[in-house]
Amino acid sequence: MTKLLLGPGPSNVSPRVLEAMARPLVGHLDPAFLAVMDEVQGRLRGLFGTQSELTLPLSATGSAGMEACLCNLLEPGDDVVVGVAGVFGERMCDVASRIGARVTRVETEWGTALDPAAMAAAVARVRPRVVAFVHAETSTGVCQPVAAIAARARQQGALVVLDCVTSLGGIPVTLDAWGVDAAYSATQKCLSCPPGLSPVSFGPRALERVRGRSRPVQSWYLDVTLLAGYYGAERVYHHTAPISMVLALAEALRIVDEEGMEARERRHREAAAALLEALAPLGFEPLVATEHRLPMLTTVRLPEAVVRRGEAALRRELLQRHGIEVGGGLGKLAGAVWRIGLMGENARPACVTRLLAALRDLL
Amino acid sequence: MTKLLLGPGPSNVSPRVLEAMARPLVGHLDPAFLAVMDEVQGRLRGLFGTQSELTLPLSATGSAGMEACLCNLLEPGDDVVVGVAGVFGERMCDVASRIGARVTRVETEWGTALDPAAMAAAVARVRPRVVAFVHAETSTGVCQPVAAIAARARQQGALVVLDCVTSLGGIPVTLDAWGVDAAYSATQKCLSCPPGLSPVSFGPRALERVRGRSRPVQSWYLDVTLLAGYYGAERVYHHTAPISMVLALAEALRIVDEEGMEARERRHREAAAALLEALAPLGFEPLVATEHRLPMLTTVRLPEAVVRRGEAALRRELLQRHGIEVGGGLGKLAGAVWRIGLMGENARPACVTRLLAALRDLL
Numbered sequence: 001m002t003k004l005l006l007g008p009g010p011s012n013v014s015p016r017v018l019e020a021m022a023r024p025l026v027g028h029l030d031p032a033f034l035a036v037m038d039e040v041q042g043r044l045r046g047l048f049g050t051q052s053e054l055t056l057p058l059s060a061t062g063s064a065g066m067e068a069c070l071c072n073l074l075e076p077g078d079d080v081v082v083g084v085a086g087v088f089g090e091r092m093c094d095v096a097s098r099i100g101a102r103v104t105r106v107e108t109e110w111g112t113a114l115d116p117a118a119m120a121a122a123v124a125r126v127r128p129r130v131v132a133f134v135h136a137e138t139s140t141g142v143c144q145p146v147a148a149i150a151a152r153a154r155q156q157g158a159l160v161v162l163d164c165v166t167s168l169g170g171i172p173v174t175l176d177a178w179g180v181d182a183a184y185s186a187t188q189k190c191l192s193c194p195p196g197l198s199p200v201s202f203g204p205r206a207l208e209r210v211r212g213r214s215r216p217v218q219s220w221y222l223d224v225t226l227l228a229g230y231y232g233a234e235r236v237y238h239h240t241a242p243i244s245m246v247l248a249l250a251e252a253l254r255i256v257d258e259e260g261m262e263a264r265e266r267r268h269r270e271a272a273a274a275l276l277e278a279l280a281p282l283g284f285e286p287l288v289a290t291e292h293r294l295p296m297l298t299t300v301r302l303p304e305a306v307v308r309r310g311e312a313a314l315r316r317e318l319l320q321r322h323g324i325e326v327g328g329g330l331g332k333l334a335g336a337v338w339r340i341g342l343m344g345e346n347a348r349p350a351c352v353t354r355l356l357a358a359l360r361d362l363l
Numbered sequence: 364m365t366k367l368l369l370g371p372g373p374s375n376v377s378p379r380v381l382e383a384m385a386r387p388l389v390g391h392l393d394p395a396f397l398a399v400m401d402e403v404q405g406r407l408r409g410l411f412g413t414q415s416e417l418t419l420p421l422s423a424t425g426s427a428g429m430e431a432c433l434c435n436l437l438e439p440g441d442d443v444v445v446g447v448a449g450v451f452g453e454r455m456c457d458v459a460s461r462i463g464a465r466v467t468r469v470e471t472e473w474g475t476a477l478d479p480a481a482m483a484a485a486v487a488r489v490r491p492r493v494v495a496f497v498h499a500e501t502s503t504g505v506c507q508p509v510a511a512i513a514a515r516a517r518q519q520g521a522l523v524v525l526d527c528v529t530s531l532g533g534i535p536v537t538l539d540a541w542g543v544d545a546a547y548s549a550t551q552k553c554l555s556c557p558p559g560l561s562p563v564s565f566g567p568r569a570l571e572r573v574r575g576r577s578r579p580v581q582s583w584y585l586d587v588t589l590l591a592g593y594y595g596a597e598r599v600y601h602h603t604a605p606i607s608m609v610l611a612l613a614e615a616l617r618i619v620d621e622e623g624m625e626a627r628e629r630r631h632r633e634a635a636a637a638l639l640e641a642l643a644p645l646g647f648e649p650l651v652a653t654e655h656r657l658p659m660l661t662t663v664r665l666p667e668a669v670v671r672r673g674e675a676a677l678r679r680e681l682l683q684r685h686g687i688e689v690g691g692g693l694g695k696l697a698g699a700v701w702r703i704g705l706m707g708e709n710a711r712p713a714c715v716t717r718l719l720a721a722l723r724d725l726l
Binding site for chain 2: 002003005007009010011012013018019021022023024025026027028030059060061062063064067071091094095097098099186188194195196216217218219220221237238239240241242243244245248319325330
């Protein structure tokens with residue numbers, strides 16, 4: 001039985017993407033492969049809404065994309081303001097402090113949106129080199145107000161770093177219009193490609209900052225000036241790209257572009273609405289207020305019946321008896337919510353129907 | 364036409380491995396996937412010749428494995444002695460100095476083996492925290508004398524880090540017997556799996572060192588104490604593992620174990636001997652002395668006819684007209700040698716025959 005992956009990622013992938021994974025290998029400097037890499041970079045620029053040359057699939061998962069953005073832009077002693085509204089904002093603080101940056105946290109209750117005024121006040125006070133936050137917080141299901149936060153950060157001369165792990169390919173991402181300088185995503189969410197790559201994009205202000213560093217980037221593997229040699233026109237050997245994963249991502253991006261982001265966003269929003277409508281009679285209630293709710297990841301408070309039964313046990317039964325995976329709560333929300341992803345290929349009414357039937361059977 | 368990959372990696376992969384890549388996804392915390400992960404970790408321990416619990420496929424390519432070994436064991440100001448005999452020894456110096464370590468280089472001419480006495484003398488003088496070098500130097504085709512270097516490094520209390528990127532799965536690797544404390548490899552060489560993962564192993568002395576650090580590991584993504592939470596018994600979420608790549612690696616490791624390392628090493632040695640015998644009449648001569656020659660990667664000096672014609676142009680013709688990839692020289696050896704890999708699935712007489720026929724046609 002093919003499992004239905006309705007957790008916070010990975011999502012199910014199209015047979016076309018699986019077929020691409022299974023193609024015979026070619027060399028990582030083979031002209032045929034470099035043409036696919038060019039195509040991937042071009043399609044990623046389109047999806048990220050950016051003209052930035054240095055847009056590429058990093059050879060590691062989304063968390064490495066976070067680290068790449070922060071470690072290229074920050075040096076020890078630099079200030080960074082981080083919006084903390086869930087697990088992934090917390091992770092940004094951890095990553096930045098390991099780099100030696102001074103971290104100023106702007107927090108909000110999990111399940112709510114960051115306050116742009118509070119972010120702006122911290123930025124005005126600290127005058128940080130970098131302001132970093134998460135577009136679609138995968139631990140809470142909240143969509144953060146990117147444009148408002150980014151605009152004020154830039155007014156103060158800060159570089160803006162944005163986590164687009166769960167948003168890219170599900171809702172519009174427009175880095176250039178927002179004024180975001182560096183962003184990262186992951187393949188296994190709304191792009192419906194297996195996990196293993198992290199699409200990243202560095203804009204001109206970010207690159208200028210990297211070139212002006214007083215010491216080398218701490219990571220050889222993630223140094224964008226080295227990556228630029230391979231992913232730019234020269235194609236200088238840096239590391240061996242994960243060839244099959246790049247072929248799969250190319251196919252996944254073709255599928256996204258064939259559908260178009262407008263239709264794709266609508267499909268995600270309709271699926272999320274259908275999900276909440278279906279779950280309401282069972283007593284599941286949305287954690288997040290309507291205006292901040294993400295479509296591709298819905299966090300629901302658990303009804304008494306589920307809590308009594310043990311939510312983890314029920315998720316196990318869902319997986320074992322019905323082949324459906326949903327996500328538990330992370331961090332502060334562990335045991336209190338489920339995270340149900342309708343991402344990419346799975347943002348369809350049929351997935352909601354199958355989940356609902358399984359839940360009715362179990363409850 | 365399926366390309367025949369006779370460069371320094373990737374090698375061609377078995378249809379069984381491609382089939383594994385194309386299996387429908389499961390969740391990264393699904394018990395079915397965790398069972399595969401357990402299997403992969405167990406098989407990797409066998410291949411690395413170690414009992415070390417913390418043996419796992421890192422979610423990035425071989426170069427990230429190098430960085431993981433060095434950044435967990437080194438802190439700013441620590442001394443490291445690096446054996447430099449090619450591009451990958453050079454890379455170790457770059458990675459270590461970015462971490463802030465003081466690097467002492469012990470060099471040897473490219474194409475020759477490191478002198479264990481010179482390494483020991485440097486270790487005795489510097490008393491470094493870490494001694495690092497490459498088992499099978501992919502840029503030169505030399506097999507380095509691991510046991511002799513590791514034993515003397517340990518006598519002086521140093522931790523030993525070994526690059527097994529090109530050796531693992533082709534010739535015996537015996538970390539515990541050698542006294543190697545941390546090692547890394549890659550999937551796309553003698554394991555004949557697509558690139559994208561880096562098998563790594565950290566022994567008890569290495570872990571003790573990590574626990575005794577005065578500051579956190581600079582990289583969140585590569586911190587082995589965090590990785591231990593996911594790859595150990597607790598299975599705590601850290602990052603999303605590249606599921607399809609792990610399924611592929613599991614299949615590739617099953618193939619290795621079905622054959623057995625003794626037969627596999629013999630197959631690699633026989634293929635390399637056949638290659639040199641076939642190339643000699645065309646004027647290609649081995650760069651490396653017999654006793655230090657690697658079987659899976661053969662470096663050959665180019666005959667006058669190839670140099671006149673332009674070695675890069677000839678490699679392009681080989682690829683375009685015959686679908687065969689061979690590697691050019693790297694660094695100091697660029698333009699002077701070819702690197703011909705007969706790795707994993709490709710360590711077979713039929714590959715030599717096909718290459719020879721193509722070269723005869725072109726020359």
